Amino acid sequence: xxxxxxxxxxxxxxxxxxxxxxxxxxxxxxxxxxxxxxxxxxxxxxxxxxxxxxxxxxxxxxxxxxxxxxxxxxxxxxxxxxxxxxxxxxxxxxxxxxxxxxxxxxxxxxxxxxxxxxxxxxxxxxxxxxxxxxxxxxxxxxxxxxxxxxxxxxxxxxxxxxxxxxxxxxxxxxxxxxxxxxxxxxxxxxxxxxxxxxxxxxxxxxxxxxxxxxxxxxxxxxxxxxxxxxxxxxxxxxxxxxxxxxxxxxxxxxxxxxxxxxxxxxxxxxxxxxxxxxxxx
Amino acid sequence: xxxxxxxxxxxxxxxxxxxxxxxxxxxxxxxxxxxxxxxxxxxxxxxxxxxxxxxxxxxxxxxxxxxxxxxxxxxxxxxxxxxxxxxxxxxxxxxxxxxxxxxxxxxxxxxxxxxxxxxxxxxxxxxxxxxxxxxxxxxxxxxxxxxxxxxxxxxxxxxxxxxxxxxxxxxxxxxxxxxxxxxxxxxxxxxxxxxxxxxxxxxxxxxxxxxxxxxxxxxxxxxxxxxxxxxxxxxxxxxxxxxxxxxxxxxxxxxxxxxxxxxxxxxxxxxxxx
Numbered sequence: 001x002x003x004x005x006x007x008x009x010x011x012x013x014x015x016x017x018x019x020x021x022x023x024x025x026x027x028x029x030x031x032x033x034x035x036x037x038x039x040x041x042x043x044x045x046x047x048x049x050x051x052x053x054x055x056x057x058x059x060x061x062x063x064x065x066x067x068x069x070x071x072x073x074x075x076x077x078x079x080x081x082x083x084x085x086x087x088x089x090x091x092x093x094x095x096x097x098x099x100x101x102x103x104x105x106x107x108x109x110x111x112x113x114x115x116x117x118x119x120x121x122x123x124x125x126x127x128x129x130x131x132x133x134x135x136x137x138x139x140x141x142x143x144x145x146x147x148x149x150x151x152x153x154x155x156x157x158x159x160x161x162x163x164x165x166x167x168x169x170x171x172x173x174x175x176x177x178x179x180x181x182x183x184x185x186x187x188x189x190x191x192x193x194x195x196x197x198x199x200x201x202x203x204x205x206x207x208x209x210x211x212x213x214x215x216x217x218x219x220x221x222x223x224x225x226x227x228x229x230x231x232x233x234x235x236x237x238x239x240x241x242x243x244x245x246x247x248x249x250x251x252x253x254x255x256x257x258x259x260x261x262x263x264x265x266x267x268x269x270x271x272x273x274x275x276x277x278x279x280x281x
Numbered sequence: 282x283x284x285x286x287x288x289x290x291x292x293x294x295x296x297x298x299x300x301x302x303x304x305x306x307x308x309x310x311x312x313x314x315x316x317x318x319x320x321x322x323x324x325x326x327x328x329x330x331x332x333x334x335x336x337x338x339x340x341x342x343x344x345x346x347x348x349x350x351x352x353x354x355x356x357x358x359x360x361x362x363x364x365x366x367x368x369x370x371x372x373x374x375x376x377x378x379x380x381x382x383x384x385x386x387x388x389x390x391x392x393x394x395x396x397x398x399x400x401x402x403x404x405x406x407x408x409x410x411x412x413x414x415x416x417x418x419x420x421x422x423x424x425x426x427x428x429x430x431x432x433x434x435x436x437x438x439x440x441x442x443x444x445x446x447x448x449x450x451x452x453x454x455x456x457x458x459x460x461x462x463x464x465x466x467x468x469x470x471x472x473x474x475x476x477x478x479x480x481x482x483x484x485x486x487x488x489x490x491x492x493x494x495x496x497x498x499x500x501x502x503x504x505x506x507x508x509x510x511x512x513x514x515x516x517x518x519x520x521x522x523x524x525x526x527x528x529x530x531x532x533x534x535x536x537x538x539x540x541x542x543x544x545x546x547x548x549x550x551x552x553x554x555x
Contacts, residue, residue, distance in 0.1 A: 083452075083456050084455075084456075085452050085455065085456070103452075103455040103456045103458070104458055105457060105458035107456060108456060108457070109452070109453065109456040111449050111452070111453060113449060115447070115449040115450055115452070115453040116453075117450060117453075117468070117471070118550060119471045119472075119474070119549070119550040128454070128457055128467075129457035129458065131467075132454075132457055132458045132459050132463060133458065176457075177456075180457065180458075186456075
């Protein structure tokens, strides 16, 4: 498949060639994150599972990049390696010039199931990273309140987590990830547990928040619609072992119209590609 | 009449629900007292006094103290039992909580400790009573029996609590830069607290059962269990039954308190369904 793209077979389609650059190269010096030949193999007594094979990608500062792929293809593993929670079998990840091997406050993470601390109030959840950083109490509180305001939850600061809806919980988690001002925010299917309507609202909300910051977002999703709506670039993966099938640059202005011709055309094309990957063999 | 009973039960009204539960509970206790009365009359044995005789003995015990053996008040007996109970409880917490956290945290330590725990845990705490009390010391012995009773439920619950921690919560803390030690006391300990409370709830019940049995072996200590055994050996059955009523009431109060604290803390920790 990837050979076909390189040869320009797919981009013969008029609409597509107009709107996006199929193979986008990140120029030297632009990149903030370098992922080099990343591979991951899980070994158990009975079997060896190659989850990821020779995955290389450069990510620009301030870019919103989504990674889509067939279910179980290892998307989450890539993100967990970026977070430093999982060690790659081979290859390396560089952020700036530093190799990242352990978790650190320079990378925030948002989890699909929110991962909020149920014994802490909403504000105390947001304060967690600041607490770890040793920020004084008063300053911590002000900063947490500022970020709660950004996600529109300032009225819920003293509530307990279980009193919030799913969408609100994830807004708390986003505030918690952003409050320490990390260079990169890793989002692991953050809206996957939400209903379709809440999901759309959250996507629009996320873009509004990102307008005010220049944080790099790496976003895992299995919703192609979400990827096309949000991304500067979409990385399409193959089925396991995951390799990059295609990288799609989208330069359309935001907010994007889901009903527009180019939106639906691109969504359809990516869905078709993923469907080919999902065929059992 | 009609105006008094002219109301319908509303499942969604908490006062209605409370009223219903209370009425059923009182009916249940009244039925129990009458059944007891029946058995007592049918068997016509002095060893089973009627509720009325027990009541008289209880009132006598509360008002006049122990008039049989020598003037101690019921409060003195209760205080002695509660003191033993409390010391055993505190000792169990001090030992079981840190141990449970460590055993839950480290696989190696768990594998090392589990065989010993599994050997000791099934032994009824009361079985230790003669050994602790006769071989160790009659003041410390009953405390140790209570300790054993509370120790294992607390330990197993804390171990379970640490193991049940949502790994995502630890990952989340780590991505925010938390060190292993910070993860331990900012995530693992708070996560385990509702389980600890559950262990305490179970442990208090077991511990309370132990105290009375332990006191049977330690007459010098003079708790309510001692009063019970003295009355029974002298054939003063209504007094013995009165002691049992006191033990039951204290037991209900202890577990009721534990239940309440468990509920409040679980809610505060945002884990109402543990």
